Amino acid sequence: PTAEVLHWWTSGGEAKAVAALKKDFEEHGGKWQDSPVAGGAGDAAMTVLRSRVLSGDAPSAVQLKGPAIQEWAEQGALANLNDVAKKEKWDEVIPQRIQEIMKYKGDYVAVPVNIHRVNWIWSNPELLAKVGATEGPKTWAEFNTLADKLKAAGITPLAHGGQPWQDATIFETVVLGMGGPEFFQKALIDLDEDALKSDTMKNVFDEMRKIRGYVDPDFPGRDWNLATAMVMNGKAAMQIMGDWAKGEFLAAGKVPGKDFLCSATPADNGNGFLFNTDSFAMFKVDGEDKIEGQKLLAELIVGKKFQKTFNLLKGSIPARTGVSLDDFDDCAKKSAADMAADEKTGGFLPSMAHGMALPGHLSGAIVDVVTAHFNSDMTSDEAMNRLVEAIELAKD
Ligand SMILES: OC[C@H]1O[C@H](O)[C@H](O)[C@@H](O)[C@@H]1O
Numbered sequence: 001p002t003a004e005v006l007h008w009w010t011s012g013g014e015a016k017a018v019a020a021l022k023k024d025f026e027e028h029g030g031k032w033q034d035s036p037v038a039g040g041a042g043d044a045a046m047t048v049l050r051s052r053v054l055s056g057d058a059p060s061a062v063q064l065k066g067p068a069i070q071e072w073a074e075q076g077a078l079a080n081l082n083d084v085a086k087k088e089k090w091d092e093v094i095p096q097r098i099q100e101i102m103k104y105k106g107d108y109v110a111v112p113v114n115i116h117r118v119n120w121i122w123s124n125p126e127l128l129a130k131v132g133a134t135e136g137p138k139t140w141a142e143f144n145t146l147a148d149k150l151k152a153a154g155i156t157p158l159a160h161g162g163q164p165w166q167d168a169t170i171f172e173t174v175v176l177g178m179g180g181p182e183f184f185q186k187a188l189i190d191l192d193e194d195a196l197k198s199d200t201m202k203n204v205f206d207e208m209r210k211i212r213g214y215v216d217p218d219f220p221g222r223d224w225n226l227a228t229a230m231v232m233n234g235k236a237a238m239q240i241m242g243d244w245a246k247g248e249f250l251a252a253g254k255v256p257g258k259d260f261l262c263s264a265t266p267a268d269n270g271n272g273f274l275f276n277t278d279s280f281a282m283f284k285v286d287g288e289d290k291i292e293g294q295k296l297l298a299e300l301i302v303g304k305k306f307q308k309t310f311n312l313l314k315g316s317i318p319a320r321t322g323v324s325l326d327d328f329d330d331c332a333k334k335s336a337a338d339m340a341a342d343e344k345t346g347g348f349l350p351s352m353a354h355g356m357a358l359p360g361h362l363s364g365a366i367v368d369v370v371t372a373h374f375n376s377d378m379t380s381d382e383a384m385n386r387l388v389e390a391i392e393l394a395k396d
Pocket residue numbers: 008014039040041042116224242244276277278354
């Protein structure tokens with residue numbers, strides 16, 4: 001069995017995690033062909049995928065997430081995994097919410113690797129202590145006060161990489177944190193115009209303007225893992241990023257709670273969990289050997305062993321039930337506990353910035369306005385108007 005695997009996991013923690021999958025596959029007699037495409041959050045990988053499929057040379061397995069799975073399935077590009085699903089009893093171990101993402105018209109066409117949480121703050125305890133803080137901020141007012149103190153002490157408050165998806169990652173945590181889960185649903189999933197033009201959204205853009213003042217002058221274009229390294233190396237106090245950032249700290253041998261702290265991003269209006277589930281979709285390919293490779297890969301990915309090994313390295317938590325978290329750190333345990341609590345309150349929400357909530361053309365329209373605002377002196381009112389316009393245009 002062989003499998004060519006297209007993915008964008010190239011940073012320290014990401015590379016270690018995908019190497020675990022390769023090792024597992026090869027230990028089961030598989031031949032792995034690695035096709036990494038660098039570029040955080042996968043934009044470049046999706047461009048490569050489109051040209052590969054158009055030229056009739058689709059890879060066997062592709063890191064593909066959220067609504068994009070439905071889009072490719074609709075075009076008839078994805079293979080059916082129901083036979084593996086039946087044999088491995090996926091319906092019994094994959095949570096309903098995740099099954100819905102992996103299925104097209106009731107058929108499995110993709111397999112979930114993990115559950116990442118997007119709305120985290122990673123902080124450097126030594127730098128926080130310099131201004132008398134011992135943990136991450138709980139409200140946005142606290143965040144601003146802390147950041148002002150850090151700045152006054154000559155410390156860069158926020159490590160950030162100036163790339164649209166990273167700007168959007170911060171933006172959605174502010175929407176969730178200021179408006180609460182219900183507002184997030186209305187504004188960034190239902191795209192409700194009243195919510196998009198509300199005082200809350202104005203406050204969100206006002207806060208984004210403040211946050212722009214808390215990053216260092218060299219942030220434009222910086223990759224996310226280099227921003228994580230700034231917190232790791234004491235060059236900045238905090239980073240707002242999904243828990244793939246934890247994978248970087250762990251890959252560098254850093255200890256959670258000692259060398260770095262993890263806390264949910266500030267929540268002024270009820271807690272929430274922005275989830276981002278990585279998955280692999282199996283594209284239709286020719287040849288028994290490749291088809292066997294896809295089935296073996298799919299089986300291993302949902303297996304308990306791999307779900308533990310991979311997520312310990314990647315910074316996420318398992319996507320299936322029945323995997324003990326005993327060997328996971330406190331950040332992972334908090335993620336799982338918050339997920340369980342937020343699922344009950346409607347606070348378990350798909351990430352917009354990481355392609356879990358909206359089709360690409362709609363999330364792209366939002367990300368364009370958010371990054372234009374972040375990198376200019378656009379007013380909050382103008383940003384709100386442009387947001388509504390851009391979404392209307394993208395809908396047409
Ligand atoms: O590349 C940075 C991150 O981008 C995406 O959000 C992926 O889902 C995640 O696995 C990856 O680590």
